[in-house]
Amino acid sequence: MTARLVVLISGSGTNLQAILDACAAGTLDAAVVGVIANRQDAFGLVRAETVGIPTSRFLLQRYREVGRTRAEYDADVAAAVQSFQPDLVVLAGWMHILSSAFLNRFPQKVINLHPALPGQFAGTHAIERAFAAYRRGEISHSGCMVHFVVPAVDAGPVIATAAVPIQPDDTLETFEARMHAAEHRLIVDAIRRVLGDN
Numbered sequence: 001m002t003a004r005l006v007v008l009i010s011g012s013g014t015n016l017q018a019i020l021d022a023c024a025a026g027t028l029d030a031a032v033v034g035v036i037a038n039r040q041d042a043f044g045l046v047r048a049e050t051v052g053i054p055t056s057r058f059l060l061q062r063y064r065e066v067g068r069t070r071a072e073y074d075a076d077v078a079a080a081v082q083s084f085q086p087d088l089v090v091l092a093g094w095m096h097i098l099s100s101a102f103l104n105r106f107p108q109k110v111i112n113l114h115p116a117l118p119g120q121f122a123g124t125h126a127i128e129r130a131f132a133a134y135r136r137g138e139i140s141h142s143g144c145m146v147h148f149v150v151p152a153v154d155a156g157p158v159i160a161t162a163a164v165p166i167q168p169d170d171t172l173e174t175f176e177a178r179m180h181a182a183e184h185r186l187i188v189d190a191i192r193r194v195l196g197d198n
Contacts, residue, residue, distance in 0.1 A: 013044020
């Protein structure tokens with residue numbers, strides 16, 4: 001049976017596009033049934049809407065402006081996700097930490113793509129931090145991982161990883177481009193593994 005995916009995004013949605021392409025090509029036995037963004041202008045929403053996928057926006061700042069709590073925000077996002085009856089929730093660039101209250105609604109069903117290897121560069125700006133560490137001679141390569149989400153940042157059980165070497169003539173832009181290409185492959189592979197299709 002085709003698995004139902006809900007994808008949470010914050011930006012341009014290139015990883016979402018990789019998932020959509022794999023679904024359309026039949027290389028991933030899944031369908032994206034909903035996309036949720038935490039930014040009004042996230043271009044990933046356009047990608048989803050173009051192919052008829054329902055979308056929602058949940059802007060944390062608007063909750064704060066009217067005195068609503070982070071717990072209320074998380075509860076509303078969880079309810080929206082639940083309405084799609086997902087088999088798997090995929091964080092593909094989602095830039096908010098999810099609380100236990102959210103995660104407990106979807107046990108072992110929330111995965112995250114992070115542009116660093118396990119134990120390295122948790123949190124934001126991981127690609128930039130890795131490149132700076134390379135320039136200081138501290139590392140020779142970086143990579144990306146997909147892991148199950150836990151309340152601690154980028155610390156859940158690892159599903160899949162991909163190493164990405166940093167070349168002597170790399171700029172941040174060329175390194176970042178190779179990282180994104182690796183992410184696009186890895187997220188699809190990790191979804192297959194979680195769904196038992198590997």
